[in-house]
Amino acid sequence: MPEAILDVQDLSYSFRTYGGEVQAVRGVSFEVMPGEVVGIVGESGCGKSVTAQCALRLNPEPPGFRRGGRMLYKGEDVFAKGERELRRMRGAEIGFVFQDPMTYLNPTMRVGAQVEEVFAGRPGVSRREARSRADEMLALVGISDVARRREQYPHELSGGMKQRVMIAMALVGRPSLIIADEPTTSLDVTIEAQILELLDDLRRKLGTAIVLITHDLGVIAKMCDRVYVMYGGKVVESGGAEDIFYRTAHPYTAGLLGSVARLETDCDEELKAIEGTPPDLFSPPPGCPFAARCDYAMRVCRESPSPEYRLEGGHRVSCWLRHEYAEPVELPARCAPEAAV
Amino acid sequence: MEAIGDAPDRSLFERVGKDRAGMEAIERPNLTYWQDAWRRLKANRMAVFALCVVGLYVVMAVVGPWMTSYSYTATDAKATDALPSAEHWFGTDMLGRDLWSRVWMGARTSLMIGFVATLLNTLVGGLIGGVAGYYGGAVDMVLMRVVDVLYGIPYIIVAILMMVVMEPGMGSLIVAMVVTRWIGMARFVRGEVMRVKESDFVAAARVLGASDATILVRHIMPNLMGLIITNTMMAIPNAIFTEAFLSFIGLGIQPPECSWGLLAREGSQTLSIYPLKLFFPAFFISTTMLALNLLGDGLRDALDPRLRGE
Amino acid sequence: MGRYILKRILISLATLLVLVTVVFALVRLMPGDPFSSEKMTPQVRQNLERYYGFDKPVLEQYLTYMGRLVRGDLGYSMKYANVTVNEIIAKAFPYSADLGLRALAIAVSVGLTLGVVSALNRKKPIDAVCVVVAIIGTSIPDFIMGYVLQYFFGIRWGLLPIAQYKGFAYTILPSVGLGFYTLALVSRLMRSSMLEVVQQDYVKTAKAKGASRFRIVRKHMIRNAILPIVTVLGPITASVLTGTFVIESIFAIPGMGKFYVSSVQSLDYTLVLGMTVFFGAFLVTANLIVDVLYGIVDPRIRVARG
Numbered sequence: 007m008p009e010a011i012l013d014v015q016d017l018s019y020s021f022r023t024y025g026g027e028v029q030a031v032r033g034v035s036f037e038v039m040p041g042e043v044v045g046i047v048g049e050s051g052c053g054k055s056v057t058a059q060c061a062l063r064l065n066p067e068p069p070g071f072r073r074g075g076r077m078l079y080k081g082e083d084v085f086a087k088g089e090r091e092l093r094r095m096r097g098a099e100i101g102f103v104f105q106d107p108m109t110y111l112n113p114t115m116r117v118g119a120q121v122e123e124v125f126a127g128r129p130g131v132s133r134r135e136a137r138s139r140a141d142e143m144l145a146l147v148g149i150s151d152v153a154r155r156r157e158q159y160p161h162e163l164s165g166g167m168k169q170r171v172m173i174a175m176a177l178v179g180r181p182s183l184i185i186a187d188e189p190t191t192s193l194d195v196t197i198e199a200q201i202l203e204l205l206d207d208l209r210r211k212l213g214t215a216i217v218l219i220t221h222d223l224g225v226i227a228k229m230c231d232r233v234y235v236m237y238g239g240k241v242v243e244s245g246g247a248e249d250i251f252y253r254t255a256h257p258y259t260a261g262l263l264g265s266v267a268r269l270e271t272d273c274d275e276e277l278k279a280i281e282g283t284p285p286d287l288f289s290p291p292p293g294c295p296f297a298a299r300c301d302y303a304m305r306v307c308r309e310s311p312s313p314e315y316r317l318e319g320g321h322r323v324s325c326w327l328r329h330e331y332a333e334p335v336e337l338p339a340r341c342a343p344e345a346a347v
Numbered sequence: 348m349e350a351i352g353d354a355p356d357r358s359l360f361e362r363v364g365k366d367r368a369g370m371e372a373i374e375r376p377n378l379t380y381w382q383d384a385w386r387r388l389k390a391n392r393m394a395v396f397a398l399c400v401v402g403l404y405v406v407m408a409v410v411g412p413w414m415t416s417y418s419y420t421a422t423d424a425k426a427t428d429a430l431p432s433a434e435h436w437f438g439t440d441m442l443g444r445d446l447w448s449r450v451w452m453g454a455r456t457s458l459m460i461g462f463v464a465t466l467l468n469t470l471v472g473g474l475i476g477g478v479a480g481y482y483g484g485a486v487d488m489v490l491m492r493v494v495d496v497l498y499g500i501p502y503i504i505v506a507i508l509m510m511v512v513m514e515p516g517m518g519s520l521i522v523a524m525v526v527t528r529w530i531g532m533a534r535f536v537r538g539e540v541m542r543v544k545e546s547d548f549v550a551a552a553r554v555l556g557a558s559d560a561t562i563l564v565r566h567i568m569p570n571l572m573g574l575i576i577t578n579t580m581m582a583i584p585n586a587i588f589t590e591a592f593l594s595f596i597g598l599g600i601q602p603p604e605c606s607w608g609l610l611a612r613e614g615s616q617t618l619s620i621y622p623l624k625l626f627f628p629a630f631f632i633s634t635t636m637l638a639l640n641l642l643g644d645g646l647r648d649a650l651d652p653r654l655r656g657e
Numbered sequence: 658m659g660r661y662i663l664k665r666i667l668i669s670l671a672t673l674l675v676l677v678t679v680v681f682a683l684v685r686l687m688p689g690d691p692f693s694s695e696k697m698t699p700q701v702r703q704n705l706e707r708y709y710g711f712d713k714p715v716l717e718q719y720l721t722y723m724g725r726l727v728r729g730d731l732g733y734s735m736k737y738a739n740v741t742v743n744e745i746i747a748k749a750f751p752y753s754a755d756l757g758l759r760a761l762a763i764a765v766s767v768g769l770t771l772g773v774v775s776a777l778n779r780k781k782p783i784d785a786v787c788v789v790v791a792i793i794g795t796s797i798p799d800f801i802m803g804y805v806l807q808y809f810f811g812i813r814w815g816l817l818p819i820a821q822y823k824g825f826a827y828t829i830l831p832s833v834g835l836g837f838y839t840l841a842l843v844s845r846l847m848r849s850s851m852l853e854v855v856q857q858d859y860v861k862t863a864k865a866k867g868a869s870r871f872r873i874v875r876k877h878m879i880r881n882a883i884l885p886i887v888t889v890l891g892p893i894t895a896s897v898l899t900g901t902f903v904i905e906s907i908f909a910i911p912g913m914g915k916f917y918v919s920s921v922q923s924l925d926y927t928l929v930l931g932m933t934v935f936f937g938a939f940l941v942t943a944n945l946i947v948d949v950l951y952g953i954v955d956p957r958i959r960v961a962r963g
Contacts, residue, residue, distance in 0.1 A: 064865055096867035104865075109858040114880045114956055123876075124866045159956040175866060281365065298366040306359035308366065331360040499672035500679070501940045503899040504933055508683040511921055588798050595800055595903065596918050615804055615907070619812050629801045637796035 009081065010037040011183050011215050012061060017075035019056055022068065028287045030056040032239035033075065038183065043209065043216045045230030045247075047223065047262070051284050053239040054219045058185045060084065061217075062096050080182075097124040101176030101214075103186040107168035111160040117171045118144070118156025124179045143178040144171070146211075148204060166197035170204070177208060185217045190225065202229055223266055227251065232320075235259050238285045238295025240311075245321030255323035258296045260337040294326065302327060302335050380569065387649040394645020397638040404635060408458055411451025419448040420603045428621050437627055440613055449605050450627055456606040458635070460517060461587040464524040468586075469579045471525060472532025479533070480540030481563070491537070494530055502527035506589065510598040520599055524589055528582075535578060536571070543570050573650030581643035584636040591632055607632045661952050669945045676937040677726065681719055684930050722930070731931035734920075742931035745916060750935075753901045753912035759828055760836030760897050768840040769886070772847025773879060776855065787844060794841025800903035803834035807907060820909040831908045835900045839893050843886065850882040857881070887951045891944035898940065 019031040031053045038044045046054045059065045060077055061084060077084045079099065087095075096102075104110040112120060118140055125136035144152045147170040160168055169189060176184050186205065190198035206229055209216055218230060226233055226247060233250045235243040235258065243256040254260045261280040282299035285291055291298065297307040307326050315328040327335050388394055412419060415436065423443030431438045437446035479490040506523045513519035543549060549566050557565075587607075593599035594608030595615075602609065607628040614625030725732065731742035775787035797805075810830055811819030818827050854860070855878060863873045902914035913932060920928040952958045 062865055064861060093867045093869065096865055098867065102862075102865040104858065104862060106858065110862045112859040112863070112877050112881070114884075115876065123863070123868060123872075126872060127869055128867075161957050172862075175862070179867075301364055302362060303364055303366070304360050304362050308363070309359070326360070329360065331357050333360070333362065495668050496671045496675055499669060499941050499944055500676050501895050501899070501937060503895075504936055505676075505679060505683070507921065508680060508929075508933070512683050512686045584796070591798060592800065592899075592903070596906075597922070611801065618804060618808055622808055625804060625808075629804070633793075633797045633801060636798070637793065640792060640796055 010078075011040050011080060012038040012217070013078040013081075014057070015076045015078070017057065017060065017077055018073035019053075019060060019065070019070060020073050021065075021070050026288050029073070029239055029290055030287060031060075032290065034236070034239070034241050035075075036234050036241065036244065038215050038217055040182065041209070041213050041215055042231045043206075043218055043229050045226040045233040046217065046219045046236060047221060047226055047233060048236035049221055049284060051287070052236045054236050055187050057236075058187055058217060058219055059102075061183075061185060062100055062102060063087075063092050064102070094128075097176075097179040097181065098128070099181050099183070101179060101181040101184040103169075103172050103176045103184060103189045105188040106192045107160070107165065107172045108192070110172065111168060113160055116157050116159060117163065121156075121171065121175050121178055124175060140174070140178055143174040146208070147171075147174045147177075148200075149174075165193050166200065169193060169197075169201055173201070173204065173208070177212065177214065180212065181214060183215045183217065185219070187219045188221070189218075191220070191222070198225075205229070223262060235262075238290065239287060240295055241324065242294075242296065243321075243323045243325075245317070246319070249317075249319070249321035253317075253321065254337050255317060255321065255328075256296075256325050257300045257302055257327070257337060261299075264338055294324070304332065380573075384573070384649045388645055391645045391648065393641050394649075397641035397645065400634065400638040401642065404454060404631070404638075405458060407451055408454035411454065412448040415445060415447050417445035417448055419444060419452040419605065421445070428617070428624075430621075430623065438621075438623055440610075440624060441617065444603075446610075446624065446627060449610060450607075450631065453605040453607045453610050453628065454631065456517060456600060456604065457587055457590055457608065457632070460520055460524075460590045460606070461583050464521045464528075464586045464590075465579055465583045467521065467525045468529050468532050468582065469575065472529035472534075473536045473575060475529070476533035476536030476538075477540050480537035481544065481567075483541070483544075487537070490533075494533055494537075498530050498534065500527075503589070503592075506593065507596075507598060510593055515598060515601050516604075517600065520590060520593065523593075524586060528586075528589075532578065532582070536575065539571050539574055540567065543567050577643060577647040577650055580639065580646050584639045584643075587632065587636060587639075661958060662949055665945055665948045669941050673938060673941050676941070677723070677934055678719075680930060680933045680937070681722060684926055684933075685715060685718075726934065731934070732927040734925055734928045742928055745928065746913065746932065746935055749911060749913045749916050752910055753898075753905065753914060756828070756831055756835060756904065756910065756912060757894075757897050757901055759832035760839065760900070761894065762836075763832060764836040764839035764843055764893070764897070768843025769847050769883070771840075771844035773851055773874070773882075775844070776848045776851030776882075777874065779852070787848070791841045791845045791848070794837050795845065797838065799835055799838050799900040800907065802837050803831070803904050803907040806830045806834045821911075831904050831910060834907075835897060835904045838900070839897055842889075842893070846886055846889065847882060850885050851878060854878045854882040884951070884955050887947065887954055890950070891940075891947040894943045894947070895940050898936065 014034060014036050017031055017034050018029070021028045021030060034053070034057055036044065036046075046058070048054050056065060056070075060072075061079065063084060072085050079095070084092075111117070118137070121140040121144060122133075122136045125131040125139070131139075141152050141156060144156060149155050149167060149170055155163070155167075160171075163171065173186075173189070176186075189205070190201050193201060202225060205216060205218075208214065216229075218225065220226060230247050233244065233247055234241050235250065235256065237258050243250065243254075243259050245253075245255075249255075250259060251263070254263060258280075261278070264278045265280060266277075280299055285295050285298070291308070293306070293308045293310050294300070294303075294312045297303045300307065304326060306329075310326075312324045312326045313329075314322055314324045316322050317328075326332055417435070421444060423439065425443065426435070426439050427441055427443045429435055429439040429443075435445050435447065437450055439446055440449065475490060479487040479494075506527050509523040509526065510519065513523070544567065549562060552562050552566055590599055590606060591608030591611060594606050595612045597612065600606040600609045602613075610628035611625060611632065614621075614623075614628060618625055722732075729743070731746070734740050734742055734745060771787045771791070775784040775791075778784050807819045807830060810816045817830050819830060821827060860873060860877055863877045868877075901912060902918060904910070905912045905914040906918070913936075916928070917932050917936075920932065
């Protein structure tokens with residue numbers, strides 16, 4: 007059995023602030039196999055970005071620190087590595103695509119140079135070679151007229167093009183894994199489709215695994231082999247895309263699905279928003295993080311953290327509703343499309 | 348289905364549903380902008396200390412000259428250039444005048460000029476800049492072209508010349524300073540008014556039907572006040588400096604009146620023999636500017652809406 | 658970018674025009690009569706007055722002056738016999754320029770360094786030291802600093818010369834005194850600019866690419882942090898220039914500042930006018946250069962949206 011590229015084991019990560027400790031990640035586990043696309047869904051503040059940035063130790067430390075658990079990249083704990091080793095990994099082993107290319111690109115540096123920069127300070131790659139590899143990647147991500155574009159500054163490019171540059175930066179070092187943190191959130195829907203297609207395409211060509219972080223379920227449906235749903239610093243449900251959509255097991259996931267309009271939704275139907283706001287991570291609730299907003303919550307949900315239950319075929323859920331004492335509940339789920347004969 | 352975990356008490360599995368009270372937790376007390384700003388300012392010890400120093404000087408400016416029996420203009424040929432003593436707490440100057448009273452009378456003049464000139468600056472500049480920023484269009488274009496051109500003029504040169512033309516004294520100093528410096532404030536206020544005018548919450552207010560006057564008073568002003576206060580506070584040291592400078596080169600306050608700048612001038616003339624005479628006004632000018640700078644910094648941090656809730 | 662420069666030039670010219678006119682008017686308004694203290698026969702006085710055009714209406718005097726100005730002729734000094742204003746300026750300006758340049762060089766180089774170092778070492782002792790120095794420096798006017806330095810380093814401890822400008826050692830105290838305020842100001846500005854830049858997202862991107870700390874600081878932080886500093890270079894130059902007035906008199910340096918103040922006090926009209934126009938032109942040009950420099954340094958202005 008192939009070894010997981012990224013294996014997160016019960017990771018807990020917090021930040022020390024003036025107000026106290028913010029527990030951003032509370033016992034998260036997931037794994038990424040070579041070449042697959044793993045999606046992490048959740049709303050703002052659920053801990054997905056912090057978790058992702060741990061892979062390259064990009065979170066500012068201090069005030070961040072690992073509270074517990076491990077994050078193994080190719081079998082080695084990222085938290086045990088020194089700064090030099092991490093710097094080597096960044097760009098070459100793991101690439102990162104950030105959310106908003108407007109602010110994540112240096113406004114005073116030409117885009118070509120920014121892509122080339124991945125090779126700066128690495129032995130064995132000459133400046134000329136760096137330049138040609140950068141140009142090659144820029145063409146690969148779909149930038150036309152590379153010779154002219156590479157000399158331009160970020161503000162001269164459109165949103166979609168800027169994001170392509172970000173992707174080029176992430177991939178030019180031929181990493182085994184790229185982490186894309188909400189790569190399409192700040193883009194128009196049409197551009198979004200192009201970018202996603204590009205990512206998928208590159209994945210197939212280069213064999214890179216992808217961790218795709220988003221709050222957009224549509225994106226998940228399109229691209230991901232497996233999905234992890236996060237809430238309040240924990241993983242509440244995980245499984246294949248089909249499991250999540252058609253055999254939804256957690257009330258939060260159901261709420262997310264229910265709050266999005268679909269083609270079949272009637273005009274008269276009200277969109278069900280989930281009442282309430284995410285929990286305060288300064289003093290997280292002792293039980294299930296979703297209990298306060300859950301229609302089906304039970305007393306035990308408020309008091310004790312929910313255990314994880316394994317359902318069919320790799321589908322897992324962290325919810326007291328699965329307990330034998332709990333009244334069984336039919337969660338509203340999407341209907342699977344009629345199977346074509 | 349496989350359960351991972353122990354088996355708790357059955358009664359815990361009673362359905363209770365949403366926790367309406369706990370759903371939206373508001374952890375911090377609700378403070379208004381000004382309350383929050385004051386709280387933050389109080390926490391900044393440097394700023395509080397600076398405030399005390401300025402306050403002390405103001406009090407001394409009023410009370411100081413009364414504390415000794417010597418008037419600030421009374422000369423005494425027998426006690427010239429004396430060192431500090433029980434009689435003359437700061438010593439005397441070259442004409443035998445008591446330095447303690449001169450320093451504190453000087454404080455009155457310098458501080459008053461500093462505050463008044465800056466205040467007038469803010470009013471004039473703020474009004475003009477505000478009008479230009481709020482109404483935009485042709486009014487703004489014309490005003491701003493004028494401001495752009497005038498901005499490039501080195502103010503100190505014009506100030507120097509104005510002082511030569513006018514009768515030197517407190518009034519003309521203030522006039523010269525305001526005439527040459529209002530431009531900076533006008534530009535600043537105009538920029539800020541335009542920024543706030545374009546912001547989403549103003550647009551929202553307009554959509555909800557608020558009148559121009561309401562928008563101005565309830566939305567634009569409060570957002571600007573913080574920045575204007577900070578800017579004004581930080582401009583005071585500059586005004587004090589300008590007064591000191593002009594008096595120092597002989598174009599500001601004239602003897603027998605006094606200001607700190609004038610005292611510095613008088614003191615500098617005998618630097619090598621009686622350094623203290625320069626030391627006192629220099630010390631007070633510097634510490635006043637220092638305190639005002641610190642206070643300005645503290646105010647800026649306290650009034651910055653982005654730092655709310657820290 | 659071309660449009661930007663053109664606009665700046667036009668505004669500068671307009672500024673210059675307004676400046677000269679305002680100064681002309683103010684000088685005409687100055688009380689007193691430049692010739693009152695001279696002992697001269699009525700005939701000589703009449704000749705002088707005719708030369709300087711005092712017998713003609715003000716508007717005509719203005720136009721004559723402007724006409725001469727455009728040709729670079731600033732006229733004759735009224736106090737120094739037979740010497741043109743141009744000659745006086747030519748002799749005095751090099752001293753002021755040298756002093757000013759040294760002060761600026763010290764202020765900018767040391768100030769920037771301190772700002773960067775202190776921002777990168779936040780909450781460590783070096784930061785506290787830099788901040789304290791910066792705050793104190795911006796609170797002490799340059800003329801007071803000049804005296805302080807003169808007193809301690811010259812009079813009390815006798816380490817450095819305190820008057821005139823005859824060699825390298827002579828330049829130390831005056832230029833430090835003149836530049837100290839600006840040094841403090843630059844370091845404060847750079848520090849706060851760096852602190853803002855440090856939080857920017859693109860710094861995280863650079864880190865994610867595996868760039869070394871040194872590279873990040875150099876190419877990503879400093880490059881962006883320095884932009885706001887460039888914008889204040891103009892006013893900084895102006896304040897250094899005006900500071901020379903006083904520093905020159907404190908240290909007995911025969912530069913323009915000394916001449917200027919004394920010419921104001923002795924009502925030497927043409928000298929005052931000439932020097933003011935010169936100062937003004939110099940500053941306006943410096944501002945123009947800074948504006949253009951900013952346009953070059955900030956690519957968002959340099960390259961229009963393509």
